[in-house]
Amino acid sequence: MYVLVGMPVTPLWSIEVPSAHGLLRAFEPTQAEVLAAAGALAGFNNDSHNAAMLTNTLELTASDVVELYRELRDGGGHPFLLECDGILMGDADFRGVKNAHAEFAIMVGARSEQSRGLGTCYAVMVHQAARLALGIRQVFCTIIPTNLASRRMVEKLGYRLDKSPYGQSLIEADDDLAMAIDWQAFDLAHADFLSRLVVAKRDPGNPIGADRCR
Ligand SMILES: CC(C)(COP(=O)(O)OP(=O)(O)OC[C@H]1O[C@@H](n2cnc3c(N)ncnc32)[C@H](O)[C@@H]1OP(=O)(O)O)[C@@H](O)C(=O)NCCC(=O)NCCS
Numbered sequence: 001m002y003v004l005v006g007m008p009v010t011p012l013w014s015i016e017v018p019s020a021h022g023l024l025r026a027f028e029p030t031q032a033e034v035l036a037a038a039g040a041l042a043g044f045n046n047d048s049h050n051a052a053m054l055t056n057t058l059e060l061t062a063s064d065v066v067e068l069y070r071e072l073r074d075g076g077g078h079p080f081l082l083e084c085d086g087i088l089m090g091d092a093d094f095r096g097v098k099n100a101h102a103e104f105a106i107m108v109g110a111r112s113e114q115s116r117g118l119g120t121c122y123a124v125m126v127h128q129a130a131r132l133a134l135g136i137r138q139v140f141c142t143i144i145p146t147n148l149a150s151r152r153m154v155e156k157l158g159y160r161l162d163k164s165p166y167g168q169s170l171i172e173a174d175d176d177l178a179m180a181i182d183w184q185a186f187d188l189a190h191a192d193f194l195s196r197l198v199v200a201k202r203d204p205g206n207p208i209g210a211d212r213c214r
Pocket residue numbers: 049050053054105106107108109113114115116117118119120121141142143147148149150152153156
């Protein structure tokens with residue numbers, strides 16, 4: 001069973017699951033949480049490998065990260081912070097949200113934490129929240145051809161190459177890949193993991209306490 005807990009009105013959402021890695025948590029941050037995470041996120045983004053995979057060309061400061069989160073939210077997007085046992089691991093977001101369509105991006109920040117299965121877990125978690133809580137019906141992602149980890153991760157999620165005009169409109173370079181999720185494949189591939197997720201609204205007065213009450 002998927003568990004939805006909480007009250008309506010522009011809520012922030014969290015998703016939790018115990019795992020072999022530890023307690024995985026993805027959550028839409030408060031502004032204070034964005035400020036607290038911004039320095040570490042800037043560092044993750046500025047790592048040369050991550051920057052290349054994300055096609056970031058500029059070094060980011062903590063202030064840039066705060067501004068990017070603000071722009072993302074102002075545009076209707078949904079950023080998530082990703083934690084394992086309370087330690088920040090990276091972030092993910094749904095951007096360009098329009099007509100229940102969105103574009104997905106994710107980063108497991110520390111190189112030492114990549115390729116250990118975390119990206120796949122977090123991606124499943126936030127996709128489930130997108131579908132159940134955020135009203136997003138279709139999700140796309142774009143990947144540069146050299147980003148093998150990202151391509152494999154989204155294929156495992158259930159994404160398939162997407163040649164539709166909409167998908168193609170999202171790519172920045174001719175050889176970028178546009179992919180779109182197949183929810184049936186997603187459900188089939190992750191049934192057990194999905195059954196253990198708790199998707200909950202956060203209590204704005206006590207966001208951390210609310211997350212832990214289930
Ligand atoms: C892309 C990213 C989120 C994937 O998360 P991750 O935790 O590293 O990936 P996972 O461990 O969940 O692995 C997912 C799959 O990719 C494969 N994979 C992981 N790293 C790989 C690599 N360097 N080369 C090839 N395949 C790789 C894994 O083996 C796994 O497939 P498998 O289960 O068939 O073996 C992470 O590597 C990352 O943040 N990279 C930098 C930023 C980025 O590229 N973001 C995505 C932009 S679209």
